[in-house]
């Protein structure tokens with residue numbers, strides 16, 4: 084219910100609804116914040132437990148993998164274990180519902196994510212991944228996809244566990260790595276092209292749960308703005324994004340279902 088929000092936020096939701104009701108081409112970029120309410124920590128949260136003494140540069144860069152492949156692989160197996168039982172939250176479901184609704188309206192809702200989880204797909208969305216897929220592997224040397232997904236197995240309590248033993252490529256003997264874009268690596272060409280096209284051609288760009296610090300993804304909002312789009316941001320905390328027209332300063336899982344209920348009821 085809209086009434087549960089603060090008056091200032093209700094006013095912003097109304098503004099966003101009016102704007103979206105009059106526009107056809109919508110481009111949405113999501114980041115780690117949209118999965119936070121599903122229980123998946125963002126990168127800005129401090130690493131927990133075992134990994135608290137490591138920074139992202141020790142774990143999610145090509146240099147880290149060259150230096151210590153076992154450490155990096157173990158961390159990703161741990162992340163997979165953490166993500167395995169997580170489910171889409173109301174924010175993922177609301178976006179999927181909007182895309183479904185758009186099939187029978189004249190709106191085009193393009194969804195792009197920086198996330199490597201598959202919660203958008205689980206909710207039923209069509210989504211372009213800019214930073215790869217947590218559940219896929221490939222060879223770190225010859226790049227050939229590696230099929231044996233993530234070595235998940237179940238222990239006798241029925242808990243999923245992930246083997247931390249390094250795997251080798253059957254083609255070139257290189258180490259197998261997650262099919263994820265690490266810091267300092269180039270984005271997949273087709274996904275980036277699709278994202279740039281959608282951002283440059285949209286009338287409204289919506290940035291959800293991203294700190295807007297990681298480039299080039301953070302540049303998509305600017306590209307949209309330069310081409311005449313209005314920008315909406317959904318994030319409970321302020322970001323360095325200075326080109327925002329409408330700010331919905333609330334958790335995505337709270338504000339998105341309300342916003343999309345308003346839009347799809349029109």
Ligand code: NAD
Pocket residue numbers: 113114115116117118119120123124125126127128197198199200214291292293294295296297317318319320322333334335336
């Ligand atoms: P980030 O960690 O830099 O920032 C997360 C943002 O989400 C913050 O601005 C925070 O204020 C906001 N946020 C937190 N809770 C929210 C909520 N409930 N609703 C809306 N917003 C909320 O994440 P980023 O900008 O996506 O960039 C970090 C990189 O880390 C990305 O490249 C991404 O691939 C990767 N990453 C992915 C996952 C995942 O797949 N779930 C998780 C962690 C990191």
Ligand code: ZN
Pocket residue numbers: 222223224225226227252253254255256257
């Ligand atoms: Zn190989």
